[in-house]
Amino acid sequence: MALLRGRGYASVNYPTGMNLGGDPSQALIHATTTGTFVISLSSVDLGQGIKTIAAQCAAETLGLPIANVLVDTADTDTGPHCMGTFASRGTHRVGNAVIMAAAEARGVMLEVAAEELEVDAADLETDGTGFIRLKGAEEKRIHITDLALAAHFKHGRTISGRGIYLKEPSAPVPETGEMDPDSCQAHACTAAVVEVDDETGVVEVLELYNAYEIGRALNPAMATQQVEGGAWMGVSHALFETTEPYYPSREHGPRDFAGYLMPGPADIPVQHSLFLERPAGNGPYGAKGIGEMTANAPIPAIANAIFDACGVRLESMPFTPERVLRGLDALRLKVEEPC
Amino acid sequence: MTDRLAPTYRLAPIDTSTFADERAAAGTGVDGGGDFTVIGSVVQRSDARGHVTGRTEFFEDVAPARLAHLKMHRSDRHHARILDVDLSEALAVPGVLRILTHADIPNNLYTPLKLIGVGPDDEPILAVDKVRYLGEPICAVVAETEAAALEGAARVRVAYEDLPPVFDVEEALKEGAPLVNEYHGQNHFIYEGHHCRRIRFGDVEAAFARADHVFEWRYQSAPIEQAPAETTGCVVVPQADGRLRIHSDTQACFFTLDNTALILETPFNKLRIVGGTVGGGFGGKVDVVVEPVACVAAMATDRPVKFVYDRAEEMQVSSPRAAERIYIKDAVMADGRIIGRKVTLYVDAGAYARHTPYGTTKAAAHLPGPYSIPNVWADCHCVFTNRTPSSAMRGFGVTIADFALESQMDRIARALDLDPLRLRLLNAYRDGDLKAHRKVAEGTALVEVIQKAAEMAGHELPEAYRRMSSTTREGL
Known part of the structure; x- marks a missing residue:
């Protein structure tokens, strides 16, 4: 009896946005009288961080510190339409809508600043700390708080903007499947290192090497959390998870987390992750949707590593100890019965 | 001076050499001249502190006065005709306010994609004359307390006539297989006249x-179960102006609003969804399964109603x-x-x-x-x-x-x-390749992620393979 080590690979791509498009999202943005910009959305943050990404996209476009941006979501009485948080679409759709809204608001902001400073709006820039200033003459500047007050009380202007992103819906050709399904594709490759206990059938994933091409890491910390969490889910799908362990039989379905297992802290492999960025022309600052993709490559990489370790080819998910042991038994029978 | 509260982050490195030209071309910032100021930077997740200190409010933190609770009586058969539903024992349970059946649902049909023109209307909110899976909802018990609702749901008596079930996809497609859903007329979806x-x-x-x-x-x-930490649910609160405020953990607020209105047969603007902060979804919270019946219950009792899945429902009934x-x-x-x-x-x-x-x-x-x-x-x-x-x-x-x-x-x-x-x-596919669905590939990077993963894992590739690129046909 032995611990058998193996390595397996898998490479994947993943589409951004709802299949075939037709999934719009809107954003509205306005400045309060003291220069805080409120983004109104109806988008849902499931924990992945869309509120933070929306604020970053707005701050970047406005040229203001992120502290000047608030996100108000999700209330259907006050927020404009969002199709929803799924299909790796949140960052791409909502990010683009926010950028469009913020760009319109920025235009008004610069126009009002031009009036206040008595210069041409085209000669103005933002410095990222809260000031709008004349290019090449940095002492000629105005802070967004003073500007927003002036816009409201002196000029009668709203500093606001509207944004929407829609990939127009398309339909597949029924005969051939010709279609335009995606906005862009993200990519990933996983190398998994596993150890198989040939006595118990237990598979332990020791290490994952993951390279991800994601367009642009808008927030590198959240992107890291997303890929690491996603890879964990891939390990979980590979080794543990199903509501019907003897599918297609409906028997023995788990009803709680005592019967429905997922990797605990001791089961988590060492993860080595690397980002590549090939910006998407239609992505917000080049970003692609990566939420769903990150769970996918680890599953076949683990299946292939198990084969590499012990010669058992698992064709059914999940790769439970029972399946590994049955596979090992079948291999032994094959050796004993020469054909 | 270091801030002892300043957070530190695990950061996966970004490879800046691959696609360097395209990165630079796309990375000019708002004024066209400089680098990004916020994009590409670590900004603390806006809700992190609330999540780790327990101050974030989720839908279940809404606790209106006179809140009633809804629990479902579900099919205990895989496939059966419903002969009789006896509510008498359930109605006698102290605290039970009302029991809803299919007759109480104005438009008793799930219509998830109706507004964008996609059918089918193949599923009742509450079962009518047949159940087609174990756990299918039959009637909804509304009660003063969660315990009374559970007790009431347990005391609903349903008489069934069992029908043969089919569980295997290839068995289901064989001639003579039990018909799962009469709406479709056969055991598969039809794509514009094609069987697949x-x-x-x-x-x-x-x-x-x-x-x-x-x-x-x-x-x-x-x-596989989505297994969110927070199970699917909602709290519906009738408002003084006759509208319903729905606190929900849906992944898609307007999707939930629109579909709920279609089922209630009310004007869309009678409903208001308040959500946006959700304890995990993973796709499990886009089916609009709790809000419609909870709204009917709230209107029927003129009380706030909470309907939230327990863990067993989340695992065995939720899609x-x-x-x-x-x-x-x-x-x-x-x-x-x-x-x-x-x-x-x-x-x-x-x-x-x-x-x-x-x-x-x-x-x-x-x-x-x-x-x-x-x-x-x-x-x-x-x-x-x-x-x-x-x-x-x-x-x-x-x-x-x-x-x-x-x-x-x-x-x-x-x-x-x-x-x-x-x-x-x-x-590997490369830029310019025609995919099977006849769209020309662009922005591809499979070659590069494979090369990088090989490098990270110490898997040696010959020079010719290391020189391959998504943007050229070198080495092919």
Whole structure:
């Protein structure tokens, strides 16, 4: 009896946005009288961080510190339409809508600043700390708080903007499947290192090497959390998870987390992750949707590593100890019965 | 001075050398001249502190006065005719306020994609004359307390006449199989007159005829639960102006609003969804299953009503990731080039369509994986069986296909004694390639992620493979 080590690979791509498009999202943005910009959305943050990404996209476009941006979501009485948080679409759709809204608001902001400073709006820039200033003459500047007050009380202007992103819906050709399904594709490759206990059938994933091409890491910390969490889910799908362990039989379905297992802290492999960025022309600052993709490559990489370790080819998910042991038994029978 | 409260972050490194020109061209910032100021920077997640200190408010933190609780009585059969529903014992349970049946639901149909013109209307909110899966909701018990609602639900008596169930996707498609859902008339979804979603690209049979090797294998998955920390639910609060305020953990607020209004047959603006802060979704919270019946209960009792799944409902009744069965047959040349791929996919929708017809089309769009294969044939079947309806889950249509496709690639490499990464690099799609769905590929980067993963894992690739690129045809 032995611990058998193996390595397996898998490479994947993943589409951004709802299949075939037709999934719009809107954003509205306005400045309060003291220069805080409120983004109104109806988008849902499931924990992945869309509120933070929306604020970053707005701050970047406005040229203001992120502290000047608030996100108000999700209330259907006050927020404009969002199709929803799924299909790796949140960052791409909502990010683009926010950028469009913020760009319109920025235009008004610069126009009002031009009036206040008595210069041409085209000669103005933002410095990222809260000031709008004349290019090449940095002492000629105005802070967004003073500007927003002036816009409201002196000029009668709203500093606001509207944004929407829609990939127009398309339909597949029924005969051939010709279609335009995606906005862009993200990519990933996983190398998994596993150890198989040939006595118990237990598979332990020791290490994952993951390279991800994601367009642009808008927030590198959240992107890291997303890929690491996603890879964990891939390990979980590979080794543990199903509501019907003897599918297609409906028997023995788990009803709680005592019967429905997922990797605990001791089961988590060492993860080595690397980002590549090939910006998407239609992505917000080049970003692609990566939420769903990150769970996918680890599953076949683990299946292939198990084969590499012990010669058992698992064709059914999940790769439970029972399946590994049955596979090992079948291999032994094959050796004993020469054909 | 260091701030002892300043957070530190785990950061995966960003490789800046690959696609350096394209990164620079796209990374000029708002004024066209400088670098980004906020994009690409670590900004603390706006809700992190609230989540870790327990101050974030989720829908269940809404606790209006006179809150009533809803629990479902569910089918304990896989497939049966309902002969009789006896509510008398349940109504006698102290604290039970009302029991809703199908007759109380104004438009007793789930219509998830109706507003964008996609059917079908194949699923009742509450069962009418038949149940088609174990756990299908039959009647909703509304009570003063959660305990009374549970007790009431347990005391509903349903008389059934069992019907033969079918659980296997290929069995379900055979002639004479039990019919799961009369609405469809057969056990599969129909795509514009076709029995499945098809891909037809090139001539796959000719490819098999001239291939050096033909490999065919089968893959199978089982349903997977989204397993969010926070289960699916809502609290509906009737307002003084006659509107309903729905606190929900839906993944899609307007989707929930629109579909709930269609079921209630009320004007859309009678409803208001308040949400946006959710304890995990993973696709499990897009089916609009709790809000409609909770709204009916709130209107019937004129009280706030809470309907939240318990963990067992979340695991066995809430729609999981579909089980899939996939057959892949490949035509391969001796040098590893794949010249033809034929895929037969069966997606187990369970008893009702939900989002599975969409997911099956998404699966077809994903084939034959991230490779340039000149001849591709795929039949993707959306099949009805007597199990919990499957629906959206992270990557549905793609995740299980990737398990099959990438296992297949490994087996081909081993059968031909080829390096598994070189086999992938040889077949990887590149910019300008025509995909099987006839869209020209752009922005591809499969070659580069393979090269980087090989480098990280210490897997040596020959110079010719290290020089390959997604933007050129070098090395092919």
